[in-house]
Amino acid sequence: MTMSQSHERTPSDPHVLDQPWRLWATVAVMSTVLMGILLGVVVIPVVQGRGAGLDAFTAICRALGLLPGSPAQPQPLDRTPPTPVSQVVWTPDVLQILARADIAKGRAKVQEVCIACHGEAGVSPSPDFPHLAGQSGAAIYKQLHDYRTGSRVHPQMTDVAKALDESTIPDVAAYYAGQPQRNLNPVTLAESPRAIVNLIELGDPSRNIPPCAACHRAGAGGPIEAPVLAEQHAEYLIQQLKLYASGQRRNDVYARMRLIASRLIEEEMKGLAAYYRAGFR
């Protein structure tokens, strides 16, 4: 007796019960997904492509994302030349450079160049020159580069920045970023005006103004170059807001500060500056 004869298959044998299931389940599932692929990858793009004057191959490539554009519409072409002004780009390399900055070299350069206006500890004697103590290293880095390229213009800083060696800029930025903030001449606000606190914490949706804290508070997850505003000279902050509002200062990427500043009224600028001057973050 052969092995196959001794293992006769009965109808209730699980293997026999199972075969039609294995077969038909596979057929059903495969036909659904293959039908989906046939329709989605071939039929729909080709038919749509005909309406847009595209050949089948292009239409299918577009539908699969191998070429840009929709299989159903012509794709606009753009030939605008890239902007010639070089500006700061936050790439991983730049962030690495900032992270590896040499603070000792930065101190040396500061004592040589920056100390007169910005102070050795980053505390400036005059509201014409901003405090830099505890300022965001990325913010200082960007402003120095923008002075060099002309994206931001200042009678003194433009020349100072151009004279700096490219490699010392991250060091200077890191040095000042590491300086502790010391609130010289602290001012206590008699009261925190509700309207100002609301602007900082809640923004103003009716004017498209996001909360200042959404970008300027550390750890908010906003733009990398957003500067720290706490304990800054109030007059300096007001001056910068006015420069943004008039469009004279244009190095905010995509005009965000220009748009916001142009919607603030004078009282608000003063109130915000006083609030930050008093050290609130």
Added chain:
Amino acid sequence: MRNVDRLCLAHFWVAFGAFLFACLIGTWQMWVRSPLGANIGTPGQYFMSVTAHGVSMAYVLTTFFIMGFGYFVAVTALNRPLPGRLWAWAAFWIALLGVVVTIIPIGLGKASVLFTFYPPLTASAWFYIGLVLVVAGSWIWCVLMLVAMSAWKREHPGQPVPLAMFATVANAVMWLWTTIGVAVQLVFQVIPAALGLVQTIDVGLARTLFSWTLHAIVYFWLIPAYIAFYTMVPRAAGGRLYSDTMGRLTFILFLIYSLPVGMHHLLMDPQHGNAMKFVQVLLTAFVAVPTLLTIFTITASLEIAGRLRGGRGLFGWIAALPWERPMVLATGLGFVMLGFGGFGGIINMGYGMNAMVHNTSWVTAHFHLIFGGSVVIMYFAIAYEIWPRLTGRDHMSLAPLRMQLWLWFVGMMVMTLPWHWLGLQGQWRRVANFNYADPIIAGWGPWVVVSLVGGFVLLISALLFVRNLAVLHRGTVVAVPRALYAVAVHPPKRVPAALNGFGLWNVLVLVLMVLAYGFPIAQFLIEPSPSAIVHRVR
């Protein structure tokens, strides 16, 4: 008899504790963004709350409930002690540690990235590590479910696995498949970015990997409710399950078709073309099938019960059903919510209509109704049903249970129906405060307040739910042993291996995932998207 009572109770109390907490802060969220709460609460607080609410409801309530329920089913449906009980406790502690590790950064404001994490917004690494621990605990649970079923099959060769356990293991298998997406995203992309090991992230790939998990996870949450429908409701109603085979098929269809459809969460995304979007939409249509089949099978089962109790005429059996029993009441209310929510889901699937509702309040309304509504109400019913068996104490009266279920239903409808309407009008999501001075937005204000009222009703219901369970721990009425699981009209004597195991289905799932997700993921490996700088939320 059972060696898992304390294990189940531990899981359930973590789940329901997180649930109550999430209901509290959810109500706060609704108040703050309504016209009544203008200028109260900062965006920082709001988005911290949204993150905590989402994590508690979507990851803690669900995972812990499902694990606890799974252990209960493995012991009671298979009538044998749980194998590897020490592993089960280890899984519990690992997952609970994960919850603690996650909730701390959220509370410190270092993790306001919402429960769907939006890279390149990157939270503290501990937030993600905690969630990985929760998933790790749940993987141990999956293995224990598979081991329990295999051990039973060895002791009962050729016999059909009890439906409740078959469905639980289908759920476990599906969970193992679906967590691959988020696990890869977290381990290889997001956690390295959060730890500062990399400064950029491929957002297109991250979103695609997350979408892999995003659909099947909701079926992971939903299947326990369906387990109750098939294996508990017919018994509670006093009838029989219309078709055991249909039950098995339903869970198998969920396993196959809930996985390769995640891209329908990315229909409006620019990193995929419409070819693969269509393929996954077509497969999405098939995941609607098991729900539609279930509605028939369970309604038929209820009809049997109704007629057995003397109901006459075309609809007379409906009134004859024992609606005073929480399990039956919850099913009725759940089916109504399932109807509305499921209909909304079909709309989301059609991408022409999806374009009208994507990221509006319609989406929020949809998942609160279908998950918070029809699924969670069955979680309540399951808890009410098995708590006496776990504590040995019975409910003194069923009236507070019914009251709680009705409050949940009414609250959910009042909260979500206006949200659907607002979504159609364009009200968008994740807003801490609206500008109610704008004329368009001002018109939405009254509906937002109506929703808020619904939210308060839900909070009351949640408090009552916890009370109804807590009192049993010091209850005086001794629980009378009763049968739990339903019997089919024609209990199967033999089922094909395809309906008794997952070998064939795993192969088909693999094929489907390769066909549906192979190219969409491979495209990022062949040509990575230009990466985006990480934005740290610290």
Added chain:
Amino acid sequence: MSDARHEVDERWILRTELLWAFGVGVFIAAALGMILFTALTISVNPPSNVERIDPKALHLSGEFAEHNLGTTVSGDGTVIVRAIATQFMFVPQCIAVPANRRVTLRFASPDVIHGLLITGTNVNTMVIPGFVAQVHTEFTRTGDLLMPCHEYCGQGHSEMWATVQVLPENRFKPGSDGRVSCAQR
């Protein structure tokens, strides 16, 4: 049917389940058929434009540099809108478009995930850093529409929105450089 009969025959069960399943199949086929039909006849599609662009250098790029944003009418009459979605503003904040003409809208993000919709229209897209999001549409009604950011992008998300001014044909006049700005009110 006898009401006293509570024993249901196995074949009856199978038949009713299959009948219902057939009905379900018809429903599913109808839903898919509608999607397929609209895709083939009037090109109803989810946005389908897979176009990679480096988000880190977006402000240096040709197309999405600040001076090139807004509405442009090219030589052959196609209307293209280019806008940036960034934390926490759309740039430009007001976009002028013509009524009853095909418009192509192109969006990019230099930082995080954003999303947008235009109320009362079928414009709805995510804006993912690394990709250009493109939608084609036709605005049918004149007036001011709201274009909010609808995806969580950080703490300023709630204040991020733009206005879309749909201008009738006679008020939609491109300048010599082909650009159209919002009418000042």
